[in-house]
Amino acid sequence: MKSTNVISQFFSSYEVTMQTLDLLVQITSQCEWKNASDLNQIIKHFGKKLIDTKPWDPIISNAIKRVLYIIREDYNISTIEETDAGIKQLRSSQAAISDIGNLLLKRHTSKRLDINRAGIFRLLGDKEKDDFSQSYTDLQERIIESINLVIQEVESIYEFVAEQALTHIHTNEVIMTIGHSRCVEALLKEAAENRKFQVIVAESMPSYAGRKFAGVLAGAGIETTLIHDSAIHTMMARVNKVIVGTHAVLANGGLMAMAGTHILAQAAKYHSVPVIVCTGLYKLSPIYPSQDSFAELNSPSDVLNFEEVAGDLAHVRVINPAWDYIPPDLLSLYITNSGSYMPAYIYRLLAEYYHPDDDDI
Amino acid sequence: MRKEAFNKQLLNLEPYEGGLEMFSHLPQFKVPVSYTGAMRADRSVHPAVVRLGIKYAKKKILGSNARGIAMLTAFKIVFKEFETTEEIAIAFDKEIETVVQFLEDCRPISFGMDNIKSSLKSEIANIRSMDLEGAKEYLINYIDSTIQKIEQADALITQYGAEKIYDGDVILTYACSYVVEQIIVGANADGKKFRVVIVDSGPKYEGKTLLKKLLPLGIECSYVFIGAISYILPEVTKVLIGANTVASNGAVVSRSGSAIVAMMAHARHTPVMVACETYKFHERVHLDSICYNEVEEPNTSQDNDKPIPSNKNLKCLSLAYDVIPGDYVSVVVTEVGLIPPTSVPVFVLRDLENN
Numbered sequence: 001m002k003s004t005n006v007i008s009q010f011f012s013s014y015e016v017t018m019q020t021l022d023l024l025v026q027i028t029s030q031c032e033w034k035n036a037s038d039l040n041q042i043i044k045h046f047g048k049k050l051i052d053t054k055p056w057d058p059i060i061s062n063a064i065k066r067v068l069y070i071i072r073e074d075y076n077i078s079t080i081e082e083t084d085a086g087i088k089q090l091r092s093s094q095a096a097i098s099d100i101g102n103l104l105l106k107r108h109t110s111k112r113l114d115i116n117r118a119g120i121f122r123l124l125g126d127k128e129k130d131d132f133s134q135s136y137t138d139l140q141e142r143i144i145e146s147i148n149l150v151i152q153e154v155e156s157i158y159e160f161v162a163e164q165a166l167t168h169i170h171t172n173e174v175i176m177t178i179g180h181s182r183c184v185e186a187l188l189k190e191a192a193e194n195r196k197f198q199v200i201v202a203e204s205m206p207s208y209a210g211r212k213f214a215g216v217l218a219g220a221g222i223e224t225t226l227i228h229d230s231a232i233h234t235m236m237a238r239v240n241k242v243i244v245g246t247h248a249v250l251a252n253g254g255l256m257a258m259a260g261t262h263i264l265a266q267a268a269k270y271h272s273v274p275v276i277v278c279t280g281l282y283k284l285s286p287i288y289p290s291q292d293s294f295a296e297l298n299s300p301s302d303v304l305n306f307e308e309v310a311g312d313l314a315h316v317r318v319i320n321p322a323w324d325y326i327p328p329d330l331l332s333l334y335i336t337n338s339g340s341y342m343p344a345y346i347y348r349l350l351a352e353y354y355h356p357d358d359d360d361i
Numbered sequence: 362m363r364k365e366a367f368n369k370q371l372l373n374l375e376p377y378e379g380g381l382e383m384f385s386h387l388p389q390f391k392v393p394v395s396y397t398g399a400m401r402a403d404r405s406v407h408p409a410v411v412r413l414g415i416k417y418a419k420k421k422i423l424g425s426n427a428r429g430i431a432m433l434t435a436f437k438i439v440f441k442e443f444e445t446t447e448e449i450a451i452a453f454d455k456e457i458e459t460v461v462q463f464l465e466d467c468r469p470i471s472f473g474m475d476n477i478k479s480s481l482k483s484e485i486a487n488i489r490s491m492d493l494e495g496a497k498e499y500l501i502n503y504i505d506s507t508i509q510k511i512e513q514a515d516a517l518i519t520q521y522g523a524e525k526i527y528d529g530d531v532i533l534t535y536a537c538s539y540v541v542e543q544i545i546v547g548a549n550a551d552g553k554k555f556r557v558v559i560v561d562s563g564p565k566y567e568g569k570t571l572l573k574k575l576l577p578l579g580i581e582c583s584y585v586f587i588g589a590i591s592y593i594l595p596e597v598t599k600v601l602i603g604a605n606t607v608a609s610n611g612a613v614v615s616r617s618g619s620a621i622v623a624m625m626a627h628a629r630h631t632p633v634m635v636a637c638e639t640y641k642f643h644e645r646v647h648l649d650s651i652c653y654n655e656v657e658e659p660n661t662s663q664d665n666d667k668p669i670p671s672n673k674n675l676k677c678l679s680l681a682y683d684v685i686p687g688d689y690v691s692v693v694v695t696e697v698g699l700i701p702p703t704s705v706p707v708f709v710l711r712d713l714e715n716n
Contacts (some may be wrong), residue, residue, distance in 0.1 A: 205586045208667035215670025226677045229587050230562040230618025234650035234683050260588035263621050317583040321592040
């Protein structure tokens, strides 16, 4: 089994999520557990260790909470299918919920109707508290299959995001972005195959991630301009849309994004420019922002290197924050793998991925 | 660039190819190898002016105050050695035009310098009846008194600004401004206990210059890049920035990046103070940062571990200035006191009336 320390080496949310999910599949298949409650405890135990490597990062706990939700759902399905009454109820409600089921099927990339039915079934069926202590023979297989579906879903987000490119990007538009986001890259490259537009990329100090991104876009045939961060407000006067990626999406519809994104959002508000966030829903976190949510600070040597500080500048306090919080009122739209949503709607999606009883990790 | 403006140029300059169409109304030229070599055949300029022009072009003199005073000093030298056989007024007028045009070709002049040029030219009306020596003396005295007025203005601004800094304040400033430095040093000398946050940005990193000046004085300083502004603003009580000019619609032209600082501070209801002498107020109106700006040659050589990819579809843009809309600015600190940005046209129109 992989060491939990390896997780802290991965920085992008995508890599972290994929590695965490792989690890959880391994835990589910290799550890000994009798029932869902046992598995729940095991996953929470390992989950805590993973989260401790990067306590400020919601992405790791997202993946773990998602799997815990899957365990509950699959346990419910197993319970229903075990009882005769359950099977009858399932068949009779099939007609009623098939419409709803089809609707959900279109929105979610998961092909298994069972998961969705179990979700709706909670509305239609019993709501008693279960202690998850029954053991079922097919539960392990079911859970592993569900986690693998989630892995597939995460792998395919760029494809589904790119599908929506032409709805939002039109000819001769000027689009502004910051740093390097794979989702935004997929969206813009797809749009570039059919339409001609310009992109302004802010280089984003001190990581200079924007430089590489500008090169990637230029390589795809898009007319790109690379600007310094200081010119964001200057150029916003000529921008039609701001499209950004994010590190995590918070429960109130706000963002935890790279430092500098708040400047883009605020300048866009002043110039009445819509701000679009491109993301996969695996980044949606069931947490709300608080004062110290984003206290992750990167090394100050990226800002003022150690040689410079040694001399005259010895007593300076240098700060290099990694993240910015962007409140939902500055955002116009979320383009995700399962469709476009407004920031005020994001909290509704939480119920489809997470369960409030798992919040205590 | 417009044709008349191009024809007026003293230097034969090569246009810069990588420029953006959006900024085609602004001069975008390559830096010439030799300034004297690039001069048009029939024109010549005093060597002191050539030296000054080269200093401007190589960014050895930064800041509109420093540039303005350097230009006045150069004018003094030019006038001292000025010889002419033409009519006094016309000759001096042409000379002023030539000097300013050369400096403009080296690096576009700031609005303060433009105002100085206008006021010098209006003084020519007074020398019409004098002889050459008398005219020279008159103009040199005028220049001396102008320099003195600027220095007095700075002293007053320092005083008014320092009065507005209280104990326990956290002052945020952007890049490096001479007047802001004076205010902070003045407040510190008055014994006030406060700390300073310097926000900086590439490619010039002017904030480091200010940092090096303030730290030895024992002032507690923090240093951040502009991306961190959202993080640092909750600690800040006041924002203090310098200006190149304040336009007649209350918009402040300042170093690129100042608009971001002012905007973020304004969103948090943190007061934004702009320090600017009245001689820099200009009659022009600025609605956004694109109608007037200075396009600089992009610095592609720095930070070689994160090189800028080269591709025909990729252009780099480096702008010098930013326009801060008047709504973001709480108060302008001038030598006549603290005025709201909407009162700036009063000074501009008053000067126009007097002239």
